[in-house]
Amino acid sequence: MPTTSSPTGARATDAQRRALLRTARDVADDLAADAIARDQAGLPPVDETARLREAGLLAALTPPWPGRGADWRTGCAVIRAIAAADSSVGDVLARHYVHAWSGRFYAGHHDATALEETSVREQWLWTGAVRTPAAGADTDRPDLTLRPQPRNTGYVLDGRRSVDTSVAVADQIVVDAVCAVTGDALVVRIPPGARGMTIEPAHDRLGQRVAGAGDILLDRVAVTPEQVLGRRPHDEESTTPFTALAEPALRLALCHVGLGIAEGALGEARDLSRGGRAYRPPGQDPDLLLTYGELASAAQTATAVVDRATEVMAQALDTGPHLDAEEPAGVAALVATAETVTSKAALHITARVLELADAPGLDRFWRNARVLTAHRPAAHRLRSIGEHYLNSSHRVVAAAFH
Template identity: 65%
Template sequence: MPATAPATAPAPAPAHEPGAPLRAARDVAEDLAADAVTRDRAGRPPADEVARLREAGLLAALVPPGRAHGVDWRTGCAAVREIATADSAVGELLARHYVHAWSGRFYGTPHRAGALERDTARGQLLMAGSVLGTAPEGGGRDLTLTPLDSGHLLTGCRPVDTAVTVADRFVVDALCAVTGEVLVVRVPSDHPGVSVEPARDRLGQRVAGAGTVAFDRVAVAPAQVLGVRPYDEESTAPFTALAGPALRLALCHVGLGIAEGALSEARDAGRTTPAVLPDRLMAPADHGKLPVRDPDVLLAYGELASAARTAAAVVERATEAMARGLEAGRHLDPDEPADVAALVATAETVTADAALRITTRVLELADAPGLDRFWRNARVLTAHRSTAHRLRDIGEHYLNGAYRPG
């Protein structure tokens, strides 16, 4: 049975404390880094990892900003990147949780959004699911909603990328069998009729908790319907059009964390390797501390560090643009989503290239246990995000100013 937030869960750090979520993320990242290799090899569902996030108050903190809860987009993405540098699987789990917490604002009314965010923050609930531009072609056709006198019945199966066995709420979109609308709904994971099957033997992102969730005539009350997911560009409100790019950008921060984590770990492994000199020529304090002088090694790390910093600059520019768009809310200019989406697509292509290049190259430069997990994680994270498709989107926006949501 999926885990739910314990009644005695510690209270999160007050949202008004500047820097509190980032300090908590750094502390959790340090904790996760200590046993990252062991946990990756075990590949168990992320129950322990979620407990660490909840204890630190990060599940409550990473919701949209409100009067007494939540963080802005810049801070939320920075916290995700901190976690992903230490453990990208947990970083992806937190990234998706954060973006799913925005679902009420993207698809619903202020009342529904406020209820979702307050419940998430107060209960320290973990959000998972599949929506915001990740549903199958046509939107929600693998899940069906049958209207009742009050509410709906939800039926079908849906792949979920994170937290399938430990989520408290699933956010999914489903096709209404009568109206043909695609509705975004929020369903408790412990509701009768909800069952899950974790994915096994994944190449990478093993601790993310991927799997499949099945809904067998699950009752969905009217209050659990967040709103309607539009079919096409013409019917999509400007603010709603940010939903898909927001998720993809949050995952860019995960990919950037992978690249930075791999590079840092490879560097540290090289620093702790005993220098290749006879012991009689070295004082005890000299072991492992000789500066690197090999020009080929310096060149290699210079290229990789430049690739990581370039990706960071591109991702941060897209993050700033997204933050401004989210802050504009319903007053967002109709042309703004196209510009934001183009920046996000650029961030995706640059980050994917940097993550794959860095995680491959460090395996040749350093010998450290578990260093291969960065390459495996990068491969899985980027496997379903076609660089060629994104480049065509960028080209279409550059030449025609066109925008395709999703």
């Protein structure tokens, strides 16, 4: 197969990228047609996952390798397109894509190859909840505990963890747990149907109702050695540069979901205005034009910031295990900036469009944006960004994110 560095390989890659984006737009159009009804029903994303799998998006959105997977830029573009139509499904796809990188983040590129090939072949859907190393974490009682079994046959896993998407439909759930003997934090993957696992879906959520959030309860769930992906470092100082990209990569993928929400809300309000279903006729109303100008500018500003962070993240991921030790902090600072700008824009745009038009379901954009951004406080991010800017800190900028 031609390499991407050759002209033929470059053309093939461009053609594959265009084909994947066309597929994403087709799936987005399909999802948009019944988005309001599915949001009102608030059922687990069984049908939505089937649509993604049938279109080949689950297999496509895996880490890039010759002949398979999607590069970071393309993966994020697909996520944003889907999120504009249905942000719950965009959320599912974003977490799937990032957690599919777990083998590389925690085990290394070479060790992850066979796992990624199986994921593509079986069209696995990934989700998970891996916690970020933080000060004082060693003194906190872990919510998930691993106990080694005799003769190195694996572990048993106990505890409870909240998962934000696909808790009842995923093929692999990635979590971290503390070994009761060594104290190591290990990252493991478990299938939802594992014996001893109980799933408690989250009902009546304010937004992101179709994302499939819920809790997993684990009672002596068997974990084989093959299910252990690697170690999650206890603190930032012991984190390898490439592993340090795992958490900001997820946050950045969710920025694309937030952008999709803003773009979807603004586009739907525009269509309502053009169709005469707005509070004020489109015409040449200067106030209406001013409002749309303000909202479009906010969306475009957020897009520019997120695209810059996406490009820098893509370069870091392409560098792989040879990443410089100081680079992750700069990447994380850009991601934190993208989060700050996108959260503000998404909440502002989705609230303002409710003043422009009266239509069933238009409120779902604000509800979805509110749930997506609620657990990542802006003040903490801004302080971290300020520390990095003022003190040239090489410490990874960590937003409160669980």
